[in-house]
Amino acid sequence: MAPHATTTTVPDCKNIPHSHRLPVTHREVVRTLGKLSRLSLISLAQQWLMKKNRDFCPPYLLADQDPNDVDVEDQYDPAHSCDELLETYKVLGARKGGKREVLDRILEGDWRTGISMYQLATAEIQHLLDHPTALRWTAKRLAKIPNSRSAVHDMEVTNDSDHLPRFQAQTFMANLARELTPLMKAHYLLMRLKTMPITILRVYIHDSPYSTEQSLATETSSSDGAKAVFFIWPNGSPFVYSSLATHLGQVVGDDGRHLRDIVQQAIPKAFSRPSARYQLASTNFTARSLDALLTYRGPGKSNGAAGGFSIFQDHSFSQNALDFITSQKTDDAEKSGAGGEKAGPGRPKRALDDAEAPEAKRRREVAEGRFGTSAKPNDGQGLDRFEVRIDDPFPPIPNSAARADGDTSDLNAQPANRSRRGRPSLLDRSAAEIEEIQDRADEAWVPDVRVTFQGPHVFAGIRQLVEQGVVDGEKMPGWMTGEAGVTIGAVKNGRIRTKDRVPGV
Amino acid sequence: MEALDCEINDIHARIADLRAQRANLSAILLSQPHLPTRLSQRPVANERRRLHAAKLAKTQHNRNLENVYRACAGITAYKVKDPDPHAIDNGMILGVRIDVSIRDEFVETYHVLFVRPSAKNKSLLRIHKHTIPPCVALQPLANLWLPTRARDGEGAVEQNLVKFGRALRKELVSWHLRGAAVEKLRAAAGVTGTKDREEQKAGLAQGRVLNAFVSDDEDSEDEEEAAVRRNGPLKITAVDADISFRELSLLWSNGQTAIMKVTKDGDIEMAAVRTEQGARLSSVERKAKGRIEGLLERLAA
Structure with missing residues (x-):
């Protein structure tokens, strides 16, 4: 860059490079690094100092020190080389201490001249890996836009046909930048993770016509919204998860949403090729936990077999075809059954449980049958929010059952009072309101009932309710086991409405 | 202390070994071809035990038969019941199981579960649940062989479950074979x-x-x-x-x-x-x- 670039800044069409730095007092820097634990900070610093990354995050070394301006009060002496610093952080990592010590060393010592965009991005990804439930993700599917000319071709399954969008990092980045740079300046970091089968894209949005370091540093104090957006591609699947990188308690403003939408709209365009255009289709799935996302919208076997159908994912339904041993299995089942009871939530009330042991055992077996191997409290696949709207006719109340039964039997094959008893916990909240207007009920009265479940692990909670006998496990509708694999849906005829396509692909 | 732990671990491992051996032996014993007849003919002291033994032999026999079919056919079908009280078609589900074998072992089993969504046309099947990973082209295959509704115009797709199963199995097996080949390549390199x-x-x-x-x-x-x-x-x-x-x-x-x-x-x-x-x-x-x-x-x- 020309030396006079600092004086004349012109709007341009460039991305923000990895090496541009933010001052250490910048709000984003303080917030992002402040969230990390001591261990993560040390590991990050070591990562930044590795040879291949040094270009993007040069530390402040003795050679950088201005000899005329040696500050005696300086708390941290600049190191001689990167390797020396690497050693320093190794020593820091080996001993115990507070997080503050490392944070101060990074911000006021070794990177006092600024934290580069690369460092900020890796720090935020590190936080995401440390706290996989920190953000709220929406899963979308990259779907091919049907085209009359290629429709026949798309149907084919040949030796070299490809039904998933191909992900080429370089091409994708170039396309995405081409879509976005006229609208905004942004810093991109695309990373293939080692610990999880996913690829993360972080877009740091810089709402300014300039891409210089100076313009980055000036805080646009007007909005406090999130400045970064995350996208995740689970490897080998057509899904994309998107999320705003919010800090704890930060409100997602309209600005933030708008910026995310712009990036989101650019993503299918960046994937598209001539004669293969993609769009993002909703999959009705939002969750906090990345593990849950990978289970319900991931690359594995579990997408199309959630809830009670989880038994088909592993060998609990059908053993290996060469496994002829029948006795071992029963032994195991007894053992795990006993273990489950011991570790179960009912343990504190053992005396009570013992009294009604056969009943409790039966309920546990019913729950086992309905939920299969899913919805275990500690499986890490918890959905935090599950919403349904019930579009079924309201079940008739008992005293008018004779009249209503005759009327609704053709609408709904199930006896109406059965479905009522099956969902007590669902309807009890709005029952009061509904009973106020019950006298106006005619045979196909469909009130707008919406039910929301919230908690750290919604379906594990329902499973526990079944085991405790609060919810009748046998009459409970299937969507309460999570087998529909959505977090928002409408219930019709006791089932979540689905489109006429294969689930989970 | 460490020696004691070591010993305990050893004993645990031995117990596991012996258990496996016992299970194996009992499976072999129960698979004896004439066992059920002998059980039913010979007089026994305890009738309940005889019934129990006959039941065990029956279970083993069923398992053997199932495994032989699965191992030889590759694709097998079964019926299961959906416990959901609101399930389509009273929870009747047709399952199709695909066993994939690579070299000398069965590496994975995949399931596709079908329901009959339409009350009028009972032979029409739809994929209800499945455990096929998304990198295998299930939707295009379903489009090809499993029409969602019976169309009577010309050019209508005819439902063909056998062809669907064959094509899907080919996709799955070729995926596993490619994986094995790449793994071999890695090792060779x-x-x-x-x-x-x-x-x-x-x-x-x-x-x-x-x-x-x-x-x-x-x-x-x-x-x-x-x-x-x-x-x-x-x-x-x-x-x-x-x-x-x-x-x-x-x-x-x-x-x-x-x-x-x-x-x-x-x-x-x-x-x-x-x-x-x-x-x-x-x-x-x-x-x-x-x-x-x-x-x-x-x-x-």
């Missing part, structure tokens, strides 16, 4: 990924940054190290493949890279090989075409 593993052990690297273009010829690498790497014997340092094993990327010690497109039955169809400076190596590209299995031999030739 001696790619262990030592550097990555070291980094991982140290817990340093989060992952590989894909849009970081570091200029290699600058001081990012020690001169001598680079020289050793360049002048040393030419070998493959990394073999990467995507999850569906349709794209293979190779990296050589001299900085040469290759990306290869693999067809579903394991042929390398196209290859792009470039030197570190970015020049195409069309001679190597031509050599690369062919089966995955012989790739190294072809490249070395």
Whole structure:
């Protein structure tokens, strides 16, 4: 860059490079690094100092020190080389201490001249890996836009046909930048993770016509919204998860949403090729936990077999075809059954449980049958929010059952009072309101009932309710086991409405 | 204390071994061909025990029969019941099970569960649940062989469950075979990924940054190290493949890279090989075409 670039800044069409730095007092820097634990900070610093990354995050070394301006009060002496610093952080990592010590060393010592965009991005990804439930993700599917000319071709399954969008990092980045740079300046970091089968894209949005370091540093104090957006591609699947990188308690403003939408709209365009255009289709799935996302919208076997159908994912339904041993299995089942009871939530009330042991055992077996191997409290696949709207006719109340039964039997094959008893916990909240207007009920009265479940692990909670006998496990509708694999849906005829396509692909 | 722990672990391992042995022996015993007849004919002291034994023999017999069918046919069907009180068609579900065997073992079992959504046309099936990974083309196959509604116009797709099953099994088996071939290739090339593993052990690297273009010829690498790497014997340092094993990327010690497109039955169809400076190596590209299995031999030739 020309030396006079600092004086004349012109709007341009460039991305923000990895090496541009933010001052250490910048709000984003303080917030992002402040969230990390001591261990993560040390590991990050070591990562930044590795040879291949040094270009993007040069530390402040003795050679950088201005000899005329040696500050005696300086708390941290600049190191001689990167390797020396690497050693320093190794020593820091080996001993115990507070997080503050490392944070101060990074911000006021070794990177006092600024934290580069690369460092900020890796720090935020590190936080995401440390706290996989920190953000709220929406899963979308990259779907091919049907085209009359290629429709026949798309149907084919040949030796070299490809039904998933191909992900080429370089091409994708170039396309995405081409879509976005006229609208905004942004810093991109695309990373293939080692610990999880996913690829993360972080877009740091810089709402300014300039891409210089100076313009980055000036805080646009007007909005406090999130400045970064995350996208995740689970490897080998057509899904994309998107999320705003919010800090704890930060409100997602309209600005933030708008910026995310712009990036989101650019993503299918960046994937598209001539004669293969993609769009993002909703999959009705939002969750906090990345593990849950990978289970319900991931690359594995579990997408199309959630809830009670989880038994088909592993060998609990059908053993290996060469496994002829029948006795071992029963032994195991007894053992795990006993273990489950011991570790179960009912343990504190053992005396009570013992009294009604056969009943409790039966309920546990019913729950086992309905939920299969899913919805275990500690499986890490918890959905935090599950919403349904019930579009079924309201079940008739008992005293008018004779009249209503005759009327609704053709609408709904199930006896109406059965479905009522099956969902007590669902309807009890709005029952009061509904009973106020019950006298106006005619045979196909469909009130707008919406039910929301919230908690750290919604379906594990329902499973526990079944085991405790609060919810009748046998009459409970299937969507309460999570087998529909959505977090928002409408219930019709006791089932979540689905489109006429294969689930989970 | 440690010795005691060690001993306890040993004993646990022995117990597990003996248990497995007992289970194996009991399976063999229960599989005796004339066992049920003998059980029913000979007089016994305890009638309940006899019934129990007959039940066990029956279970074993069923299992043996099921396994023989599964192992020989590859695709088997079964019926299950959905416990959901609101399930379509009263919870009647037709399951199709596909067992995939690679070399000498069955590596994975996949299920596709069908329901009959339409009360009028009882023979019409729809995929209800399945455990097919998304990198296998289930939706296009379903479009081909399983129409969602009975259309009576011309050009209507006819439902053909057998063809669907065959095509799906072919996709699944070829996916596993490609995976096994790539694994073999890795082993043959001696790619262990030592550097990555070291980094991982140290817990340093989060992952590989894909849009970081570091200029290699600058001081990012020690001169001598680079020289050793360049002048040393030419070998493959990394073999990467995507999850569906349709794209293979190779990296050589001299900085040469290759990306290869693999067809579903394991042929390398196209290859792009470039030197570190970015020049195409069309001679190597031509050599690369062919089966995955012989790739190294072809490249070395």
